[in-house]
Amino acid sequence: MTSSSGSPERLVVIGGDAAGMSAASQARRRRPVGDLRIVAFEKGRHVSYSACGIPYLVAGDVSSPDDLVARTPEQFRELDIDLRLASEVTAISLDSRSVTVASQGSSYTEPFDQLVIATGGTPARPDVPGADAAGIHGVQTLEDGIRLLSYLDRHNPRRAVVVGAGYIGLEMAEAMISRGLEVALIDAADQPMRTLDPDMASLVSDALRGLGVDLRLSTPFTGFASSGGRVTGVHVPDGTLPADIVILGLGTRPNSALAADAGITVGATGGIVVDRRLRTSAEGVWAAGDCVEVFHRVSQRPAAIALGTHANKQGRAAGINIGGGYATFPGVVGTAVSKICSHEVARTGLTTAEALSAGFATFSTVTESTTRAGYYPGALPITTKIIAERTTGRLLGAQIVGQEGAAKRIDALAVALWHGMTVEEMTGLDLSYAPPFAPVWDPVLIAARRAAEQLATLRP
Structure with a gap:
């Protein structure tokens, strides 16, 4: 298939991790460069990596950031995928069929015939005093993990406070324990792992305390203490927990703002609404990964569940469809x-x-x-x-x-x-x-x- 001008059809992919690059790869397998030109934009400097492996990189179980990379930028370029790093798409225009891209201090537009939105999730960041202090780390991207490793090596902290007792919080608490730090884990909820029933979550609480973790539940935080620009503590209702380093594990929400601003339908979950083939409400626009809402096969309701397994499957299905095949994503059960x-x-x-x-x-x-x-x-x-x-x-x-x-x-x-x-x-x-x-x-x-x-x- 070619565009109306007779030139190759243009596919633009926003996001260079699991969903976006799976879509690009599958589309390329089915359509050669003479039929489909693919341009992929990634605002960071790494693509196609396992974000789920970052806690184990920090813990030392994985020896190098390179071990988490499934395919390098060079390998994608060998597939005739025009991959552009450090390039952030800031707007989508459905009228002009183009995206606006910010890169190296300048801005330009890139046209598309078809578009894949794979913008992932946006991590929750606390809007509290002291949140800009050095030593406060999120762990969403591989670059986050590399920065965290560098901070640990340079400053050799003794005490860590992990904020948020969900999946990331537990895994980062383990990473800090593995590195020999004293660990406090706090959460505003009355149990860790809100995806469990309270009786099962209590077993997790017992396990954490048995490992020596200072577990503080029903404990909101109000800000961070710092000295010389570096974090020294986390303010909680009954005082300040000392901290040489803070890890944020407050969860994510679908990063759907770009789609919403373009007039693409976003659901009540905050995720982009897609059909079983990953098509959005806009003609020729697809979406996949943590930015979309999924169909929960048990509740029969939309849900927002950020998992790499879903992202890879959705990206693959979108790419097959763009490539002229037929594939669907049938939903999730939340495993x-x-x-x-x-x-x-x-x-x-x-x-x-x-x-x-x-x-x-x-x-x-x-x-x-x-x-x-x-x-x-x-x-x-x-x-x-x-x-x-x-x-x-x-x-x-x-x-x-x-x-x-x-x-x-x-x-x-x-x-x-x-x-x-x-x-x-x-x-x-x-x-x-x-x-x-x-x-x-x-x-x-x-x-x-x-x-x-x-x-x-x-x-x-």
């Missing part, structure tokens, strides 16, 4: 895993509160088991919670807290959830067994059986 040192956390589907909000009548069960046969060396505890629909027994969500070998069991529950299985059906799942890997009754089967037994008592 995620994390860990802090030896403790693993996993969840899929809806929490109890989310299920009730979606209109379900629910019941839940919590079971204790071990990750291996009890007599086999290294058997460790695992707690599994199942949330199901009271009338039908259909699985609505599941959560796991345990140690080595615990978290990835959530995948079996995610597959069951994806296919709408009931807890009774799940009791017959043919899961693997050998003493080094599981008890004869896997924890997933134990949880399903317990839920099925409880369901039987609820039926008339």
Whole structure:
């Protein structure tokens, strides 16, 4: 396909990480440069890297930032993708079919026939006194991780305060522990990991305190103390927590402002509205990654869930469609895993509160088991919670807290959830067994059986 002028069609991609470069790569595989010219803009200096690996780079588990890079700029250019770094798209004009780009102190416009918006997420940044002090770090981009590593090496801090007890907060607390720092973790909520039910989150609290973390819940912060321009503490209601370094893990929201300013529809979640093929409300404009809202297959509602797995799948689907093929992104069930040192956390589907909000009548069960046969060396505890629909027994969500070998069991529950299985059906799942890997009754089967037994008592 070529443009109306007979020249190659022009595809512009905004954003050079998972979604954007997946879209560009898939489109190029299907359409040669004589048919499709691809220009990709990235406001940073790194593309196609694993942001999820940044905490492990900081901890020292990953030896170099280069290890997190899936494909270099040179490799994309070899594919005839015109990749422009340190180039920020500041506006989209649907009328002129062009984008405005700021780069090296100047501005220019770039025309497009088709456009992919892959602007990712915007991290929450506190608007409080002292927030501009040196030593306060976010960890969204690879450049953030490199700056944080440099600060740690130059200043050799002893005390870290991590603000926010979600996934990033837990992983960065682990990174600081691994580096030998004293760690305080604060959150305004009354539990860590708000994506868990309170009873399961309490197990995470116990694990954190068992690791020596000074966990402060229901603790908002009001500002930062500093000396000589460097952070020295975090102000909380009962005083100031000393800090030589502060890590922010306050979450992200979809970075959809560019799309909204152009008149492209943005949903109630703050994400760009797309159809199953990743098309936006504007003709020839696609969107993928953390900037879009997704369809939650359990709640049947739009959601904003920032995960690299979704971004890669969405970018791939958009690129296939631009390339003339057919692909869809069928939605999510909200599966995620994390860990802090030896403790693993996993969840899929809806929490109890989310299920009730979606209109379900629910019941839940919590079971204790071990990750291996009890007599086999290294058997460790695992707690599994199942949330199901009271009338039908259909699985609505599941959560796991345990140690080595615990978290990835959530995948079996995610597959069951994806296919709408009931807890009774799940009791017959043919899961693997050998003493080094599981008890004869896997924890997933134990949880399903317990839920099925409880369901039987609820039926008339």
